[in-house]
Amino acid sequence: MAHRLLTVSALLLALAGCSKANPILVLEPVEVTTGWFDAGIMADGKNKLVPSVQLKLRNKSEAPIDGVQINAIFRRVTETEMWGEHYGWAVRNNALAPGASTEEIVLRSALGYTGEQPRMQILQHSGFIDAKVELYLKKGSQVWAKLGEFPIERQLLTQ
Secondary structure: HHHHHHHHHHHHHHHHHHHOOOOHHHHHEEEEEEEEEEEEEOOOOEEEEEEEEEEHHHHEEOEEEEEEEEEEEEEEOOOOOOOOEEEEEEEOOHHHHHOOOOOOEEEEOOOOOEEOOOOHHHOOOOHHHHHHHHEEEEEEEOOOOEEEEEEEOEEEEEE
């Protein structure tokens, strides 16, 4: 009976650790890749490229964490206004164990550049303005907190 009580107590402590963790303090971005995703050919026949970030989040704490949302805000480097965003789940219901990393998370803007020229030429066009992505996390009713900011590299991504 005492063994069963200890097991239940340990489980409750682990679950309590999941529910109170601040994701900014316990999750770190790893394997971050940015670039311009080939969104295909639009109805008007133009090629479209959109800014994209791919990453994993590693749990650097000693407790599991779950229920973490992620938001990517894309901006052109010359502007303060948001150019696009992508919202989703970083860690959903299955808790991320200590030391473990999430599966790859891919976040893309719906807005980007279009052109009749080949995709690589779009990236080299004189009117092309570089972009950056700001990543935010939150858990439950917490306020969104900034995880980091990354420049969008001038490279073509096909996945």
